[in-house]
Amino acid sequence: MAFVLAHAPHNVSHPNVEFTRPTTTTSPKVPVDDFSWPRYGFDAARTRVYSGPDPAEPPLHVGWRFQDFALLEFPPVIYQNRLYLIDDDGSAKALNKHTGQKLWETKVGTLAAASPALGISQGLMYVSLLSTNRHPGSTPGNGRFAALSMKTGAVVWSRPIPPGTESSPIAWGNAVYFGDQGGTVYSLNATTGRVNWTYHASAAVKGGLALSNGDVYFGDYSGRAYALNAATGHQVWAVNTNGADLGFGSGNFYSTPAVAFGRVYIGNTDGRVYSFAQKTGQLAWATSTGAYVYASPAVQDTPGLGPTVYLGSYDGNFYAFNAQSGAIRWKHPAGGKISGSATIVGNVVYYSDLGTKTTAGLNVRTGRQVFSFPDGAFNPVVCDDTGTIYLSGYTTLYQMLPARH
Numbered sequence: 001m002a003f004v005l006a007h008a009p010h011n012v013s014h015p016n017v018e019f020t021r022p023t024t025t026t027s028p029k030v031p032v033d034d035f036s037w038p039r040y041g042f043d044a045a046r047t048r049v050y051s052g053p054d055p056a057e058p059p060l061h062v063g064w065r066f067q068d069f070a071l072l073e074f075p076p077v078i079y080q081n082r083l084y085l086i087d088d089d090g091s092a093k094a095l096n097k098h099t100g101q102k103l104w105e106t107k108v109g110t111l112a113a114a115s116p117a118l119g120i121s122q123g124l125m126y127v128s129l130l131s132t133n134r135h136p137g138s139t140p141g142n143g144r145f146a147a148l149s150m151k152t153g154a155v156v157w158s159r160p161i162p163p164g165t166e167s168s169p170i171a172w173g174n175a176v177y178f179g180d181q182g183g184t185v186y187s188l189n190a191t192t193g194r195v196n197w198t199y200h201a202s203a204a205v206k207g208g209l210a211l212s213n214g215d216v217y218f219g220d221y222s223g224r225a226y227a228l229n230a231a232t233g234h235q236v237w238a239v240n241t242n243g244a245d246l247g248f249g250s251g252n253f254y255s256t257p258a259v260a261f262g263r264v265y266i267g268n269t270d271g272r273v274y275s276f277a278q279k280t281g282q283l284a285w286a287t288s289t290g291a292y293v294y295a296s297p298a299v300q301d302t303p304g305l306g307p308t309v310y311l312g313s314y315d316g317n318f319y320a321f322n323a324q325s326g327a328i329r330w331k332h333p334a335g336g337k338i339s340g341s342a343t344i345v346g347n348v349v350y351y352s353d354l355g356t357k358t359t360a361g362l363n364v365r366t367g368r369q370v371f372s373f374p375d376g377a378f379n380p381v382v383c384d385d386t387g388t389i390y391l392s393g394y395t396t397l398y399q400m401l402p403a404r405h
Contacts, residue, residue, distance in 0.1 A: 010288070011272075015325040017284035018277045020262035035385045037078040039208075040115035040168035041296065041341075042382075045259040046210040048298035048343050055346030056387045056402045058361055058371040063388075063399035064100035068093075072392045073340075073378045074115040074168065077125075079150065083390060085397070086112050086127050092148055094125075097384065100399060104153035108146050111136035112166070114208070115379075119171040119190045123150050126176050126190075130164040140164060145178065145186075147193060157193040168208035168256065170216075177216055177230070179205025185218065187233060197233030201226060207256040207296065210264070212278065217264050219253020225266060225276055237281035241268060256296040256341070258309075261323055265309050267293030273311065273319075275326060285326030289313035296341035298349060299323060305365045310349045312338025318351055318360075320367060330367040334360065340378030345389060352376035357394060373400075 041048045068087050076085035076095075082103065083095040090109030095102055109129035117126045124147040133139045143164030147156045163182035170177050176190045181204045187196040203222035210217045215236055219225045227236040241251065251270025258265045263284055264276045269292045275284040291314035298310040307323035314337045320329040336355015343350050348361040348370060359380045361371030375393030381400075383389045389400040 011326070012283060012286040013326050014282075014284050017282050018262050018279065019284070019324045034080060035078065036080075036118065036120060037382050037384065038118040038120060039077060039170050040074065040117070041208070041210070041256060041258065044170060044172055044211040046208065046256055046296065047258050047260055047300065048296065048341060049300045050343070050345045050383050052385045054385055054387045056383055056389045056400070057346050058348060059403055060371065060389060060400040061403075063401045065399075066095060066100040066102070066397040068395050068397065070395060072395060072397060073113050075379045075382050075392045076390060076397065077116055077118055078382060078384055078390075079118055079120060082150070083397075084116050084118065084125050084150070086114070086116050088112055090129055090132070092116065092125065092127055092153060094150070094153060095397070097388070097390070097399075100397070106148055106153040106155065108148070108155065109144060110134065111140070111164075114166050114168040117169040117171045117176065118150065119147075119176065122171075122174070122190050124148065124156060124190065125150050126169045126171055128165040128167055128169055128178055129161070130166050130181070141181075143180070145169075145188070147190075159188070159193050166206050170209055170211055172211055172230070175230070177209045177211070179207070179209065179218060179220075181206070183220060185209070185228065185233070187230070199228055199233045199235070206254050210257045210259045212259040217257045217259055217278075219255065219257065219266050219268070221252040221254075223251050223253060223268065223270070225253065225257070225264065225274070225281065227264075227278070227281060239276060239281040239283070241270065241274065241286070254294045258297045258299045260299040261307050263323065265297045265299055265323070267295050267297065267311055269294065271313070271315075273297070273309065273321060273326070275309075275323070287321060287326040287328065289315050289317065289319060291315035294339045298342040298344050300344055302364050305329065308364070310342050310344065310364070312342065312351050314338065316355070318342070318362065318367075320364075332362055332367040332369065340380065343379075343381050345381065345383050350380045352378055352380040354378065359391060
């Protein structure tokens, strides 16, 4: 018992581990009607920050509603005037983002828990499926990974993933990356579905992969974090959490990592948020919230605050951490368990509360609540460059418009 108490995982902070100071950049202008939010987390590094022009700001009101009649655990993606989504029942859809009208629907599986990804140059929408079985609740597995035509929803190619996959894919160049329940990470040819390479992790890879500087980053259910060369699949580094190194239950990485400031940020079910050096995997900090952290982080250099990591915990609080040291900048009592991931739009960070089935928006600098909505459970919002937000409720997708609309 004395050994356990002395060596159990605790907060760690090594702020001098490699940290890249942010530089000021100007958001590029996006051509009219050519906007894309092509993957879960917005950019390839999965920072979950809308960095374009004309961000919507509260107060917001509902424009249209689309009732899906199935759980919307993960948000849609966007290209031009269309929203693309897949619900938990494995039904993929495209909607007109201005009207909410359904343009096509394809039943590709029976259980799904991931956002799709868009290969815009290929004209394809990629979906991860946990199961295609008739009764996936009692007989899970027999998953699939499929590529659908963005125009029509027709299946262009697909390949079986026997353990199933709930890893939100990422398309980059002519490759698409994801992990599966058996611990295999894939790089497929985005046009044909042919395997470029596979890598076998120690346990299930449930989160998405983040991509930055030619490497992909992810965690697995054994509590290990990894970096692989995106072109070859060769391991760059793999590290355990402290609990795993000492023989304790290390917790699981369900969270999709975010990469920023030369660091990798990821939540763990051991209750801690981790930061690793992007180049070496060296632990920079680990800060406890006291309960499961399923959520994926949103990370930005917040004006007036500095580099900050935002995410919620099952302990009922939403946190802002110093991105370099892991110190808590502020925390906001949410009132219920937070399972899904946050998104930053303008000066507001949005999250949904699984416990209360609501969505809230907080000022990114102070944590003061500036928005509330009586629906939501997991991953709340995406947005476009017209100043419009699309909010995922439990089974309903909402168009949210600012006062100026």
